[in-house]
Amino acid sequence: MYGEHKAPFLFERGPLRISTEETDEGIAYHREYEDKILDKTIFSKGKNIVINPIEPLNTPKSITSTLLIELEEPIVLEPKTKRSIFLTYPLEIGVFVKGKKRHLDIDIFTLVKNKYTLYGDVKTGTICKYWKSSLHTSVPSVDQLHEGILNLRFYNTSDEWVELTKTVFNAYGMVMFYDDDLVSMRGDMKISGEDKSETRFISHPLREDMNKSLEVFEKKAKHLKGAKFIMEGGI
Amino acid sequence: MWDRVLYQDITLWDVFISFIIILVAVLIGKVLSLNIKKRFKDIISKDRLNTIAKTVYYIIVISSFIAVLPILNINLSGFMVAGGIMAIVIGFASQSIVSNLISGVFLTFERPLRVDDVVSIGGPDGTLGMVEDIRIISTSLRTFEGVYVRIPNEKVFTSNITNFLENVARRFEYNVGIRYQDDAERAYEIINEVIEEHPLALKNPPPQVFVEDLGSSAVNLKVRVWGPSTEWFQIRMELLWRIKKRLEDNGIKIPFNQQEVWFMNEHEKEK
Numbered sequence: 001m002y003g004e005h006k007a008p009f010l011f012e013r014g015p016l017r018i019s020t021e022e023t024d025e026g027i028a029y030h031r032e033y034e035d036k037i038l039d040k041t042i043f044s045k046g047k048n049i050v051i052n053p054i055e056p057l058n059t060p061k062s063i064t065s066t067l068l069i070e071l072e073e074p075i076v077l078e079p080k081t082k083r084s085i086f087l088t089y090p091l092e093i094g095v096f097v098k099g100k101k102r103h104l105d106i107d108i109f110t111l112v113k114n115k116y117t118l119y120g121d122v123k124t125g126t127i128c129k130y131w132k133s134s135l136h137t138s139v140p141s142v143d144q145l146h147e148g149i150l151n152l153r154f155y156n157t158s159d160e161w162v163e164l165t166k167t168v169f170n171a172y173g174m175v176m177f178y179d180d181d182l183v184s185m186r187g188d189m190k191i192s193g194e195d196k197s198e199t200r201f202i203s204h205p206l207r208e209d210m211n212k213s214l215e216v217f218e219k220k221a222k223h224l225k226g227a228k229f230i231m232e233g234g235i
Numbered sequence: 236m237w238d239r240v241l242y243q244d245i246t247l248w249d250v251f252i253s254f255i256i257i258l259v260a261v262l263i264g265k266v267l268s269l270n271i272k273k274r275f276k277d278i279i280s281k282d283r284l285n286t287i288a289k290t291v292y293y294i295i296v297i298s299s300f301i302a303v304l305p306i307l308n309i310n311l312s313g314f315m316v317a318g319g320i321m322a323i324v325i326g327f328a329s330q331s332i333v334s335n336l337i338s339g340v341f342l343t344f345e346r347p348l349r350v351d352d353v354v355s356i357g358g359p360d361g362t363l364g365m366v367e368d369i370r371i372i373s374t375s376l377r378t379f380e381g382v383y384v385r386i387p388n389e390k391v392f393t394s395n396i397t398n399f400l401e402n403v404a405r406r407f408e409y410n411v412g413i414r415y416q417d418d419a420e421r422a423y424e425i426i427n428e429v430i431e432e433h434p435l436a437l438k439n440p441p442p443q444v445f446v447e448d449l450g451s452s453a454v455n456l457k458v459r460v461w462g463p464s465t466e467w468f469q470i471r472m473e474l475l476w477r478i479k480k481r482l483e484d485n486g487i488k489i490p491f492n493q494q495e496v497w498f499m500n501e502h503e504k505e506k
Contacts, residue, residue, distance in 0.1 A: 060434050060435070061435070063435075063463055063465060064463075113434070114434035115431075115434055115438055116435055116437055116463065117437050118403065118439050118440060119439075122402045122403065122405075123402050125404070127403050127437075130439075
């Protein structure tokens, strides 16, 4: 389903149905998922629509730019260790109409359950999108409409043993890639103490020949807001 | 006409030029502050952006005033003596304005409220609304009834301020009564399921459901839920009805108040 498509087209997958029709003035867009229906009329010369996974921080409301992934089982790390694991994360799907210079998102939806949580304390903490992930040492098999794969490399730079239970990432640095059967991104986590670490995304695909997703979070803000996240409320 | 002397050697042309300089400065200030607001709206918070834009605007306008003083042959040292007396007169006359101005400066530094915050000024019975603007002299709120309220900064500064968005999350609670014959532990499970299903009800801090007291007609459960400060009211509106429906779907009823009445004559007959 992901990629660039020329109207008219139809995708059906379980309760999800996306269709477009050519009209005199442009495109008629229709999406059904469970009991939710969305129709949009697009006045456009071009007939191209891009569907791709986007930062999972837009539904049901865009109230935060951070994603917290809690591990199903904690990882214990000895001092000065580097490791790499695979986690899953929730996906949101963005439908874009392709213009001459810019793309416009006309629909954003998700097929997974949304949940939010608080990272840190009530005064200084951050509201995060919440996801609980199992731990994998190789790329797990997941439904690419529901979940993506995060390749997380972590370094324990401290002189202490640490226990890792969660990781928090900033959407402003999120770069996602997709191909026919996988959606993925790569991230780094530098642990500098029992309660402190720094996370950031790496802009490289997990495999060769993957396509880069269009982003919803604005690129210009990325430079000023910073793509890193400093975890000071525990790891 | 332009050579006409108005006072000393200042001509109409000098006054005109001064007016044009100030006008251009005001325009540049407006354009620049609008551009700052537009360019940085995604990067800097609205209240900080307003303060920066206003500061830039006033610096430009005040600079233009200072720049035209030599053209109009106005010597600031001449104001020193007269200024001293005037300062006393103006000081008495504008006591409340100066007080509001100073309060405004302190509010800007202390930042107990920001633009778009939901606040109550003046305690529990005070004015409740969303902060629209914090100006030098006054602060304006928009109440939830859509009414514009302007409050002098001195009053804001000296009043109790409750800021509902100062912290990122807040808690709300419900009281839910169930019948004595219903299983309270099953009710906990159902209520926790409903809270878990709501995307905006926070996973952490976790919700709490417990028996608060054994009432005269019902076992009273207390339900405590955390939500993002910006969304808590929406969650509060949605959850209670869902809890009521789910409990009833599972055979747990919310009882009406009831009272057993014994009549004395019937009591004696029984004896």
